[in-house]
Each structure stands twice: as structure tokens, then as C-alpha cells.
Amino acid sequence: MSAPTKQKVQAPSNKLQGALIGASVFTSVPAHRLYETLRDVRGFPRWAPGVRRVEVIRGFGEQGMLSEWEVSFLGLHKKIWSVLEEAVPQTFLRWSYEGPITGWGECELRSSSGSWTLAEFRTELEVEDAWLRSLVHSAPVKEAAQGHLRRSLARLGGLVTDEGGRFVVGPPELSS
DSSP: OOOOOOOOOOOOOSSSEEEEEEEEEESOHHHHHHHHHHHOGGGGGSSTEEEEEEEESSSSSSOOOOEEEEETTTTEEEEEEEEEEEETTEEEEEEEEESSSEEEEEEEEEEETTTEEEEEEEEEEEHHHHHHHHHSSSHHHHHHHHHHHHHHHHHHOOOOOOOOOOOEEEEEGOOO
């Protein structure tokens, strides 16, 4: 029996193009360990600054999982909802966001020799409020969001890597 194949899904089209950011983490842990950490969205507040709380409404860890997220964004506290759109064990996760922030995100995982994993993250967000939207599309805010994602992935790498293990955070094109 062959492994399931992953099809790249086009980002949902929005009337307005959102802010696209990405980063990667290369860590000395097997893909299944990193994948399980990412599927457990309730653990995101431990490594993703700005995520205050995540409650799974239905379908914990499975494709179609619905969750409510309480996030802090530019000093504002918002609730958004997320649906896990695609979950291919140990290789790919894709989700969508709805609420005052809409968009999508994905994580592609690739292993080498079973003990090193590269996880590439990409997300595109659009903000409902017109004033905040113009701010989000500015270069300084995009740079800050990119830095925030990289800091989050550094925390994630530290969380999943055993003592003495290693991880590196870089751009999403790291493996290209």
C-alpha cells in the first residue's frame, strides 16, 4: 500500500489579497513528533506568542476540526475560528481562519533519515477593519509579522527538541 499523496491546494481567493508570510524550522526530531505537536492546537499558547487560548469545538486533531482561538493582535484581543481543512499524517496540515481575521495557513513537513524534520509554514491573513488592513499591508508590519512567526517557530523548535537536540529557524524556501 503506498503512502497517501498530498495535493497542493490553491489558497482560497479573497477579494483583497492578504499579507502572506512564511518561515521554516529544521529540527532534530522525527516528523511524527512535530506533526502531533502541531495537531494539538490547544498547545499553541505555549509556543505562539499572541495566542492566548484555543478551544476545540469539534473533531480534535482530525480533518474538519473546528476551533476557537483567542488572539492578541497589535494590542487588540480578538476571537477567530479555524477549520483544519487538510491533514495528511506526518506531511501536511492546512487550515482556514474566519472572523475579524480571515485567511489560510499551511505547514508542510519533510523528513530526512527519520530523525530530522523540516517544517515550512505559510500563512495569508486579511483583516476585516479597513484601517488595520492598511496597517497590516505596510512593510514594517509585514516585517514584524515575519519576525513574530520566526520567534514562534524558535519556541516550537525548543519545545519539541530534546535536551542536546538542535533546530534552526529560517525562510520557507530553506529546502528549495
